[in-house]
Structures are given as structure tokens and as C-alpha cells.
Ligand SMILES: *Cc1c(COP(=O)(O)O)cnc(C)c1O
């Protein structure tokens with residue numbers, strides 16, 4: 001028997017599946033799946049400090065490859081792999097928690113109370129690498145032939161990097177005209193087959209899920225965050241935050257919300273650490289959305305949607321989405337990484353909010369850009385979506401919900417250089433996208449040129465592009 005299994009999160013179903021199976025949803029009821037462990041049989045250390053010790057020790061041959069990773073250093077907390085040789089790692093998660101003492105007073109917090117977790121320092125420049133290393137490990141375990149994702153940019157960059165390094169061919173579906181140049185350039189340079197679908201992110205995700213499920217002949221393993229193995233890797237962001245804070249649990253974790261994978265993973269991380277007796281306190285969670293892409297905000301803060309032990313009001317969600325469809329409303333924000341209208345991890349996000357006494361807020365694009373510039377002025381900078389967390393923390397301090405003396409950790413999800421256009425436009429007023437569109441196009445001449453393939457949002461056309 002494996003130590004790990006997959007389990008449906010719907011309490012009226014609870015179906016389980018082996019970790020050697022590949023599912024994008026519960027085969028019984030269609031709900032999301034969780035990775036669960038038989039903790040009795042896992043050699044979990046007695047204290048989190050064990051992991052820090054591992055980081056410091058140098059064996060005969062130096063720290064092992066796994067100890068070099070900020071994800072696999074905590075491998076006892078995500079033991080779904082069969083053997084260590086399954087693990088696909090590039091040394092992700094060597095990130096930095098900045099005590100942002102210059103920024104703290106700017107958003108109303110006392111000195112020493114604001115911390116910024118720079119996940120942009122990952123190999124592909126966003127937190128996505130934490131999850132990709134885990135999902136690629138599963139892909140290798142099950143012998144996946146090809147991996148694919150829909151992406152607003154960073155997932156494709158991360159997938160393409162891991163695909164290149166593990167030599168599992170990668171395909172990325174991106175919405176046409178939506179992706180930031182820094183991210184597109186990564187997918188192309190790492191050599192992924194890049195399909196530019198004529199639609200938005202939500203359309204891309206529908207297509208790639210359809211292909212993964214309905215066309216097994218194409219051998220596509222889905223890498224979006226419906227893949228529960230990705231969330232296992234993303235738990236490590238919280239382990240590292242605690243480590244950097246000397247294992248003292250902060251009062252608040254503030255994170256931008258798009259497809260809601262990260263906030264889902266964070267709740268699972270804290271819930272497991274608490275069950276295992278590794279922490280005594282759980283921080284509160286704040287999920288921040290852009291006001292132009294705010295389904296979680298609308299559903300939770302406006303319409304009072306609650307996890308309700310897993311029996312959340314599905315009808316209310318369907319009605320709300322139906323209204324948006326009826327009015328042809330699409331997500332729209334400068335923070336392209338969170339420009340998502342139908343977040344797939346909504347149920348798990350509700351669960352995290354419930355467990356971590358969470359709140360959801362929205363911030364507009366102008367506020368996001370102002371806070372992005374403030375982060376840049378006092379540190380290493382971040383991309384627009386990341387700054388939503390700082391803008392949201394500021395708002396919550398102004399509301400008085402976050403006390404000036406509480407310890408607040410904002411997750412900066414992506415690197416400043418991911419979206420240079422947004423930054424240049426903010427500082428100069430010049431819209432580089434418009435300039436690029438007017439420039440004459442030439443055929444690429446490079447020997448390794450990897451051109452994006454334009455594809456209509458149509459199943460047959462997508463299948464042809466993959467054959
Ligand atoms: C993916 C991404 C997000 C959104 O994270 P979710 O887990 O989808 O909510 C936020 N910021 C950046 C930079 C991202 O790449």
C-alpha cells in the first residue's frame with residue numbers, strides 16, 4: 001500500500017484513488033481531488049526545526065540534491081512519490097523573506113511587522129515552480145508522455161522549464177494577446193509547443209481539460225492547478241515562511257487570488273501541520289483579487305458563500321456564473337496572472353478561508369500598480385498580480401481588520417521582469433504593446449526558433465495542432 005492516495009473533497013462522495021492513477025477530477029462526482037496521507041506510516045519529524053537543520057548540514061558529499069530544493073527539503077510533508085529517483089527538481093524554492101521595514105509604515109503597519117515572501121526568485125521567476133516540481137514528479141511516476149497546461153503566463157513558463165529539463169515534451173495553451181512578454185519569451189525559449197488560442201484563459205483551460213480527458217490517444221497529462229499534486233508542492237511556500245520567521249507563526253498571510261491554487265495549498269499546509277502537532281497557532285488568510293477578476297470576492301464577501309463542511313451552495317455559484325455568461329462578462333485586469341473569471345479551485349479556497357478564518361478583498365488596477373511601484377522602490381520588485389497582496393494588506397489595515405502591530409506576510413508571487421510592459425507604461429506612459437503591434441513583422445531566422453501557433457478556440461483545430 002502507498003502512503004498516499006487521492007481523495008474526492010466532496011463529503012457526500014469521498015471516493016479514493018491510487019496515486020498511480022491520473023485524474024483531473026473525481027471520476028464519481030466531478031469534484032476536486034486532494035492528496036491524502038496515511039500519516040501513521042510516515043516518519044514525520046517531531047518539530048519543524050528538523051528541516052532547517054537539514055538545510056544546514058553538509059554530508060560527506062555536501063547537501064543532497066533534494067535538500068537543495070526549498071520544496072523537497074520538506075519531503076516528509078509531501079510523501080506521495082514512490083522513490084526519490086522519481087523526483088524532478090531544479091533547486092526551486094530558494095526564495096527570500098524580506099523584513100520590509102521601509103514599506104511597512106507606507107501601508108500603515110508598525111516597523112518590523114511587514115514581511116514580503118519573494119517567490120519571484122524561483123528558477124522560472126514565479127511561485128509556480130513550487131508546484132511544477134511536484135506535478136512533474138507525479139508525471140514521471142505515472143510515465144506521462146506529454147504535459148500541458150492553460151496559462152495566463154507563469155504556469156506555461158514554469159511548465160516549459162521543467163519540460164525542457166526533464167525531457168517530457170510540453171504544450172502550453174495561452175489566450176491570444178493576453179500574455180505578458182516576459183512569460184511568453186520563457187515558454188518559447190524553453191521550447192514548449194505554444195498554442196495561442198483565440199480566447200481568454202477560461203477558454204484555454206476548458207480546451208486543455210477536454211483534450212486531457214476526451215483524447216487519451218494524445219497522451220496529455222494536465223498540469224493546471226486542478227492537478228492536486230501541484231498544490232502539494234506549493235505547501236512548501238508556507239513551510240519556508242515559517243522557517244524564515246524562526247517557526248513563529250505570523251498573524252496574517254496575504255496572497256493574490258486567481259485560479260485559487262495557492263490559497264488552497266496554504267490552508268492544506270496549515271491544517272496538516274496542526275494535525276501533526278507541528279504548530280500551535282494558525283494564521284489568518286486574506287485572499288486579494290483584482291476588481292476586474294473578482295469571482296471569489298463577489299461570491300464570498302458579497303453573496304456570503306461558505307465552505308459549510310464541503311456542502312457549499314453550488315447552486316448559488318452556478319447562478320452567479322450563469323449571470324456573468326448571460327451578460328458576456330469576462331475577467332479584465334492589468335494583473336494578467338490573476339485575470340481569471342472561473343477559478344477552478346474555488347471549493348478548496350472556501351475550505352482554506354474556513355480553516356484560516358480568512359477574508360477576501362478586491363483592489364482596482366490603479367491601486368495595484370501604485371503598490372507595485374512601492375514594492376519596487378523598497379526592495380526587489382514584483383509583477384502586477386503580486387502587488388495585489390500588498391495593496392490588499394494596506395486596505396485591511398485601513399479597515400482596522402489588520403492591527404498595526406500584527407505580523408503580516410504578503411506573498412509576492414512573481415518577478416518584476418515578468419511583465420516589463422506594465423512597469424514601463426506606469427513609469428513613462430508609453431504602451432509598449434501598442435508599439436510592438438505597429439512594428440513590421442519578419443520571419444524568424446533562428447535555428448531554434450519556436451513560433452507560437454495561432455489556433456481557433458475549436459476542438460478539432462486544437463487536436464490538429466497537437467498531432
Ligand atoms: C498564478 C499566479 C497567481 C495566482 O495564483 P493562484 O494560485 O492561481 O490563485 C498570482 N500571481 C502570479 C504572479 C501568478 O503567476
Ligand SMILES: [Zn+2]
Pocket residue numbers: 008009010013014015026027028029030031
Ligand atoms: Zn467525488
